[in-house]
Amino acid sequence: MRLGPDLDQQELAGAFRSFCDKECSAQHIRDAWDGDRGWSTERWKRLAEIGVLGVRVPEAYGGMGLSDFEMALIAEEAGRMALPEPLVDTAAVGAGLLDDLDRLVGWPPAPGWLERVASGDAVVAVGTLDSSVASPGILVHAAGEADLVLLAAPDAIWALDPADCVTEVRRGLDGTRRFARVDLGSSRALPVVSGEQVRSISVAVTDRGATATAAMLVGLGAGMLDMAVSYAGQRRQFGRQIGSFQAVKHQLADVAVRVEFARPAVWRAAASGASGDATASRDASVAKALASQAALLASRTALQVHGAVGYTSECDLHLWAKRAWSLASAWGDVTFHRRRVLASLVPDPAPPLQGQAQPMDTFRADRGALL
Amino acid sequence: MDMNVVVCVKQIPDPTAPQALDPATGTLVRDGKLILDDSDAYGVEMGLQLAEQSGGGEVTLVSMAPNAETSGLRTALAMGAAKAILVSDPLLAGSDALSTAKVLAKAIARANPDLVIAATESTDGYTGTTPVQVAELLGMPSVTFAKKVTVQGPAVHVERQTEAGFDEVECPLPAVVTVTAGVVEPRYPSFKGIMAAKSKPVDQLSIADLGLTAGEVGAGGARQQVVDVSAADERKAGEVVVDEGDAHERVVAFLEQLKIV
Numbered sequence: 256m257r258l259g260p261d262l263d264q265q266e267l268a269g270a271f272r273s274f275c276d277k278e279c280s281a282q283h284i285r286d287a288w289d290g291d292r293g294w295s296t297e298r299w300k301r302l303a304e305i306g307v308l309g310v311r312v313p314e315a316y317g318g319m320g321l322s323d324f325e326m327a328l329i330a331e332e333a334g335r336m337a338l339p340e341p342l343v344d345t346a347a348v349g350a351g352l353l354d355d356l357d358r359l360v361g362w363p364p365a366p367g368w369l370e371r372v373a374s375g376d377a378v379v380a381v382g383t384l385d386s387s388v389a390s391p392g393i394l395v396h397a398a399g400e401a402d403l404v405l406l407a408a409p410d411a412i413w414a415l416d417p418a419d420c421v422t423e424v425r426r427g428l429d430g431t432r433r434f435a436r437v438d439l440g441s442s443r444a445l446p447v448v449s450g451e452q453v454r455s456i457s458v459a460v461t462d463r464g465a466t467a468t469a470a471m472l473v474g475l476g477a478g479m480l481d482m483a484v485s486y487a488g489q490r491r492q493f494g495r496q497i498g499s500f501q502a503v504k505h506q507l508a509d510v511a512v513r514v515e516f517a518r519p520a521v522w523r524a525a526a527s528g529a530s531g532d533a534t535a536s537r538d539a540s541v542a543k544a545l546a547s548q549a550a551l552l553a554s555r556t557a558l559q560v561h562g563a564v565g566y567t568s569e570c571d572l573h574l575w576a577k578r579a580w581s582l583a584s585a586w587g588d589v590t591f592h593r594r595r596v597l598a599s600l601v602p603d604p605a606p607p608l609q610g611q612a613q614p615m616d617t618f619r620a621d622r623g624a625l626l
Numbered sequence: 627m628d629m630n631v632v633v634c635v636k637q638i639p640d641p642t643a644p645q646a647l648d649p650a651t652g653t654l655v656r657d658g659k660l661i662l663d664d665s666d667a668y669g670v671e672m673g674l675q676l677a678e679q680s681g682g683g684e685v686t687l688v689s690m691a692p693n694a695e696t697s698g699l700r701t702a703l704a705m706g707a708a709k710a711i712l713v714s715d716p717l718l719a720g721s722d723a724l725s726t727a728k729v730l731a732k733a734i735a736r737a738n739p740d741l742v743i744a745a746t747e748s749t750d751g752y753t754g755t756t757p758v759q760v761a762e763l764l765g766m767p768s769v770t771f772a773k774k775v776t777v778q779g780p781a782v783h784v785e786r787q788t789e790a791g792f793d794e795v796e797c798p799l800p801a802v803v804t805v806t807a808g809v810v811e812p813r814y815p816s817f818k819g820i821m822a823a824k825s826k827p828v829d830q831l832s833i834a835d836l837g838l839t840a841g842e843v844g845a846g847g848a849r850q851q852v853v854d855v856s857a858a859d860e861r862k863a864g865e866v867v868v869d870e871g872d873a874h875e876r877v878v879a880f881l882e883q884l885k886i887v
Contacts, residue, residue, distance in 0.1 A: 270704075270815055301814070304816060305815070305817060
């Protein structure tokens with residue numbers, strides 16, 4: 256089974272890379288940190304113009320009609336340059352869920368929203384809930400800037416107007432990521448669809464979010480590795496470049512191995528998601544766990560190699576590192592996804608030890624810690 | 627009026643990759659993958675805008691390259707050009723600027739253009755003479771260094787960059803115009819454009835197809851030859867000015883010498 260991108264897919268990813276090289280420099284990211292929403296509406300329009308936002312939107316609605324696989328290639332390039340726009344939320348997860356709601360449920364507003372996503376006219380934020388029982392409100396990335404908030408629980412999906420449900424917006428540790436508290440109770444909205452048929456749609460939401468975020472993490476890891484290698488080639492100590500020391504080389508090589516090994520796992524997850532394989536959830540979890548670990552190791556090693564300058568805000572590294580830290584816990588952290596892999600392999604795994612956090616609690620707690 | 631615009635584009639070795647000169651001929655090695663010269667993206671964008679403004683015109687690319695290379699042309703086709711004419715022939719190896727101009731002029735004539743656009747000079751050769759030679763061979767007027775181009779009826783109106791400012795020039799069509807970087811902001815090829823570019827026609831021609839012979843072009847027809855290649859001067863250390871009350875005057879004098887003020 257061939258998983259790597261074909262020439263056409265490489266060409267699309269390459270064109271997007273050229274775009275990011277010019278339109279998303281470290282200075283652009285710094286500007287985004289200082290902005291009201293953490294990203295640029297102007298760049299969002301340009302992303303729509305070149306077709307990035309419509310990759311996952313059917314051609315009938317003005318998109319490219321491509322799959323989760325192409326989306327993953329795009330997300331990796333976005334990660335490499337730490338693109339601040341909510342690409343994963345809207346173009347991968349949002350468009351994917353809207354497409355499912357259109358095809359499987361026949362939700363009437365879905366085509367209109369898909370058209371707006373492709374044209375850059377709408378930002379869609381997506382959150383997940385463990386159950387449809389009213390909660391005091393969950394944090395949803397980009398919901399504060401969104402035009403549509405979709406919430407997916409195992410037995411119901413809601414489509415909400417942010418004006419009705421967002422109660423507060425908080426800035427993340429990564430200044431480009433803003434989290435909105437979405438209160439389902441206060442909105443009193445009825446679900447778009449509920450019942451048993453929702454389960455597979457909601458699982459696909461988590462899988463898509465995990466896979467696209469994993470792709471971004473691979474890109475972030477590769478980007479930080481590039482920075483560290485470049486710095487190790489310039490910085491001199493003891494009369495020579497620090498990159499010539501084995502102690503530095505080995506650390507960088509370890510990062511390269513983790514990043515290179517995470518990438519095919521992302522490809523596999525994206526291909527499984529695109530074709531609706533029975534292993535799609537397990538593959539998404541493998542990808543997210545490996546990519547999170549790779550990006551976290553890349554950030555630690557890059558910090559170490561940069562030495563003291565690495566943790567100053569003047570050094571660009573932190574723009575990448577903080578994104579990686581934030582995304583490593585988005586759409587399920589390493590523990591959550593390792594447990595999902597375990598559950599897919601062992602029918603009845605031993606319960607966690609008493610007092611140990613449940614997977615989704617860990618996910619929440621980590622998110623909270625990043626705010 | 628539907629405008630047929632021809633844009634001359636050059637496919638060059640990636641300037642960010644290491645470059646090499648052939649030690650025997652002193653010419654640039656062009657064996658690897660070639661890309662669209664960045665300075666040509668401005669001409670393509672200008673051509674597309676003028677064709678769009680005219681209502682129903684289209685852009686034809688004309689290029690000369692070794693090994694039937696089309697990857698740079700695909701980039702320009704993905705931006706929106708309708709078709710391309712590529713002249714590729716082993717006999718063209720060693721062409722000088724005039725040989726290149728002869729080939730381009732023959733190829734351009736086939737497209738019957740209202741306007742021909744080229745960059746001021748290529749990023750790999752820097753002779754900057756080919757476009758005006760093409761104009762002469764086609765019997766068209768030429769306007770160089772355009773920083774703004776508009777078409778009004780049967781004439782092209784150009785703001786022509788000069789050292790001191792710009793000239794306003796008007797010239798009847800058909801004409802050859804060379805554009806500077808910054809004349810317009812080139813668009814990014816869209817994903818749809820990239821997919822569509824795969825099915826756009828690229829007309830591949832040999833010199834025989836253009837009615838030229840080996841004696842007129844290529845190394846055989848070249849009147850120009852690289853006789854020697856030497857390394858560029860090492861960058862010299864800057865001048866340190868110690869302020870003795872006249873530093874501002876010396877800074878101004880320095881800037882005047884560079885024609886910045």
